[in-house]
Amino acid sequence: MxxxxxxxxxxxxxxxxxxxxxxxxxxxxxxxxxxxxxxxxxxxxxxxxxxxxxxxxxxxxxxxxxxxxxxxxxxxxxxxxxxxxxxxxxxxxxxxxxxxxxxxxxxxxxxxxxxxxxxxxxxxxxxxxxxxxxxxxxxxxxxxxxxxxxxxxxxxxxxxxxxxxxxxxxxxxxxxxxxxxxxxxxxxxxxxxxxxxxxxxxxxxxxxxxxxxxxxxxxxxxxxxxxxxxxxxxxxxxxxSTRPAFGGAIRESLPADQRQQQAAQLAPLLRGLCSTERPMVGHFTDDERVLTFINSTDLARLAPMGTSCPDHFLRTKIKPLVLEAVESLSQRPADDLRTYLTGQFEQYRADYTAYYEACKHPDSPAIRDRNPVVILLPGVGMFTFAKDKQTARVAAEFYINAINVMRGAEAISSYTSLPRQEAFNIEYWLLEEAKLQRMPKPRPLTGRVALITGSAGGIGKAIAKRFADEGACVVLNDNDADRLAGADAEFSSQYGRDTHARALLDVTVASTIRDAFDTASLAFGGVDIVVNCAGISISKPIEEHTEKDWDLLYDILVKGQFLVTQAGVDIMRQQGIGGDVLNIVSKNALVSGPNNAGYGSAKAAQLHLSRLNAAELGKDHIRVNVVNPDAVIADSKIWAGAWAEGRAKAYGVPVEELPAYYAKRTLLNEIILPDDIANACFAFVGGLLNKSTGNVLNVDGGVAMAFVR
The missing domain is CATH 3.40.225.10 (Class II aldolase/adducin N-terminal domain)
Structure with missing residues (x-):
């Protein structure tokens, strides 16, 4: 036909x-x-x-x-x-x-x-x-x-x-x-x-x-x-299908905006509990099919049964973790909520261990991660956690397919899941284990999530790309919507759909900072790396420097760094798995130069704020380190217009000769590029310096006056 x-x-x-x-x-x-x-x-x-x-x-x-x-x-x-x-x-x-x-x-x-x-x-x-x-x-x-x-x-x-x-x-x-x-x-x-x-x-x-x-x-x-x-x-x-799906609803979902808000608040806690054996990345969905299932009469009966199709099961594990309904969960104080969730995860891990012990064979591979992949929150939606964003998203898609299967089977008969022993034989099949062993070694930042301020261009975008190349998920952000849209399109083309999210963020506006971190929590489950890179430069003699100039420099560089760090640390503490704060400061934090009172002193404040944060956050295993660039001109808004003119005037050279001027004054006679700063950032977070905090790494071609000691 x-x-x-x-x-x-x-x-x-x-x-x-x-x-x-x-x-x-x-x-x-x-x-x-x-x-x-x-x-x-x-x-x-x-x-x-x-x-x-x-x-x-x-x-x-x-x-x-x-x-x-x-x-x-x-x-x-x-x-x-x-x-x-x-x-x-x-x-x-x-x-x-x-x-x-x-x-x-x-x-x-x-x-x-x-x-x-x-x-x-x-x-x-x-x-x-x-x-x-x-x-x-x-x-x-x-x-x-x-x-x-x-x-x-x-x-x-x-x-x-x-x-x-x-x-x-x-x-x-x-x-x-x-x-x-x-x-x-x-x-x-x-x-x-x-x-x-x-x-x-x-x-x-x-x-x-x-x-x-x-x-x-x-x-x-x-x-x-x-x-x-x-x-x-x-x-x-x-x-x-003539009767209500899954026996009908026993509760209503929260309105869409409240579902998103609840999910963003809860995701870091769940991510931390899911990451006890390896770093996990999250995915959230409040798809209508999910809501129909999790709000239904039959949820308590069907969810523990698990899936029927082995392909579904391999992606979603033996069963989901079902939490109490949001109306109860949201009433719990913060300490009680953590205690409740910890208990739920401990019970899930115990159940998974019992399943493994009951079904294992003499030659079975060792028990794998005992944490859930799928977490259902009635009234809100479904969280999935896996080694990377794509795997977490695909796990959600598979569980939605499993929901569709359960719904259809219940409509025409009664649903039957894969028997536990058969499920185990698939999950711990020696051939499946061999396939897992052949998989490439994870990249250094696989499973980690980074938010880099000002990452739609210049140094920030270079850092975001380097982190993405090394396996991280990144939250692109900028206060310029058009610039952000361009970066989003570039990342989508280069990395696909699962590597990044985007958010408008103005570091001087606290509400946009909160929204950006909510985006990180909804898209990936939380955040592990915060890079304070957003900046501004104003170069004027002291007599020309205005109060407005001063306030703008300190609002963006110092207050912005503080507010973004504060919001990021809150999420890292909820996760309980440590993290990194990197502050892109400047050699001007250490070197006294002409026509630079506002910018240089703000950079010095950024540097000392980094030391103070490192001293305070060590107990949380949150590392705070500094990268000090100098004269990174390529693709930078800072170097457009008045700043370049001001520095050229201060040094007595034409604007077009600034790159060569800066290179010649360095010990290595090198022009510094955004990628050089990105490499320094990766050095701090790539795994080799996990016991290092409170440090300063100069990436300036060698400026002796900027030596820390």
Whole structure:
């Protein structure tokens, strides 16, 4: 059939005939592979069909054997750890079909499943392709050219229903087969093939608790078949959903602005408690689907059951932590709130330990982080915490899918979750552990969140970029909305959606400081690094210096540094995991120069305020250090206009010769760039100086008068 967008209500039909026709000129098998990638990207673009990293797709085609030149059948399938929504050819594993089938002769049964994965490597056709995944035989043994294996909410709702097999038979009248849940692997591939052999007219197979397999002779046929089957599942759920979701609501959500406010206040406490074993980054959502679930009658019954689909479970853990409703939580005094939350986390960790001890095998990997990934706060929303922002966001997406599955299963029958032992066998699978061990070592600032004032340009932006390069999440901010928008676009292009947030911040206005830190808490769970970089420079002889000049310098440089530090320290203390304050001061804090009374004395105040803060905050394991630049001219608003003219006048040189003048007066004869300051900041926070506080690092090319000692 020729489908159109109007054919479907519950899924997105995205196929573009003009785009697909562009592949017609490619020779085989390149055309089939290109269509596989195109189809995969379309399917992965709809989170109702499968989550980030979930599901896999394949195609089979004839290709020349590089050793013999003879035509041979090859399968291209999503490789280990990939994502179909962003899949490229480099993410595919290409394998000889005859070699994969030959493995059947040496397969020794379920007890020896894991050894087969290593043997997949002996079947590789394209030596530059991705490592084959555990799902390889699930595609290899099905006799179809194009295959889609997805985890659509609507299908899993049926697969996770107590009588899912009977519903599947009733709904599809035998066109969709059923295979009971078992862990993916060689044996499951054989069972899928047997199901098709016994029922040659099948359009797909439902995997109990897990997901859906569908196929077609061409890429387009497979795509449309997949959409049609999922659409029918979704229509069925719609028709049967005649009662209130999850037994109806027992409370109302707070208004949206109050939800955000409560979440921002609570996030640092939760983040600190989640970070007892490794630094965690947070994500918050008050998506309507989440609110429907957490405010419902059935929350207390369904949440402890956990998820049904293993892909959901691996991202969200055995169960969420459910807190008491916000109306009770918000009434607790600060000390009582911390005591309550600490007790809840201790109980969760104890429960997780008991689960591990009850289910572990003699060769199981050591117990992993015992803290929750998903935290539900009735009336407000859902928090998720993970090693980085993308993983935390994706965990939230997976749990929303799990909510959709529970809602659908409860509408048509009753929901069944993955049995605890099966869940453990997936979570602590030796192959899963091997995959974790192969992951790249985290970058030095992975799991840390930085707020750098004035980070839309100049030194501040250079610091933000360096921190992002090293794995940090950063909160971009500036008092110039247009400049901030430009930096936001630049970071989005360079780093993607999960590395940064943005906030308008004027360091002289306390309310904007609070808003910026709320942004940090909502976006990432809190803050670990505060860099006071926002600045202003006014160079005038004493007789020309006005009271307005003086107040502006001290408001921005000294009061601004104090207020931003005060707000950042409050969050760091709530988290209880230490932190860093870096103050970008100046060599002028130490050197007496002409026409510089206001600026130089304000910089001296910044420097001594840093010492005072370092002395006070050491008990909280919050380090306070200083970087003293000099003459950083590139991309700096400070050097535009009057300041450059004033300094040029003071030194008796033309404005255009200032960079060379500053370089020549240094011991190293170097021009100082924003990246040089960023490198110094990273030196303080990158892990090698964690026992250092109250220090000053000069980055000025060597100015002897600015030596601290």
């Amino acid at each position: 020729i489908a159109t967008p109007n054919t479907f209500r519950h899924v997105s039909y995205l196929w573009d005939e003009t785009r697909a026709a562009q592949f017609d000129a490619l020779p085989q098998p390149d055309r089939e592979v290109a269509l596989l990638i195109y189809r995969s990207n379309l399917l992965g673009a709809d989170l109702r069909l499968t989550n980030y990293g979930g599901g896999n797709t394949s195609c089979k085609a004839m290709a020349p054997d590089p050793l013999t030149g003879q035509s041979t059948e090859v399968m291209w399938v999503k490789g280990s750890g990939g994502d179909i929504g962003t899949l490229k050819k480099s993410g595919l594993a290409a394998l000889y079909m005859h070699r994969l089938h030959a493995l059947k002769t040496i397969y020794r049964g379920l007890a020896h499943e894991d050894e087969m994965v290593e043997l997949f490597n002996h079947c590789i056709y394209d030596l530059a392709s991705k490592a084959p995944s555990i799902d390889t035989p699930l595609h290899a043994f099905l006799p179809f050219n194009h295959i889609d294996h997805l985890h659509p909410d609507a299908a899993i709702a049926i697969a996770a229903a107590a009588d899912g097999r009977a519903i599947t038979q009733e709904l599809f009248n035998g066109e969709i087969g059923w295979v009971d849940w078992q862990r993916p692997g060689f044996d499951l591939g054989l069972k899928l093939a047997a199901c098709v052999a016994e029922n040659p007219n099948l359009r797909g197979i439902m995997l109990g608790s897990h997901g859906l397999f569908t196929w077609g002779d061409t890429a387009y046929d497979s795509y449309v078949n997949t959409l049609e089957i999922i659409e029918r599942c979704a229509n069925y759920l719609d028709e049967k």
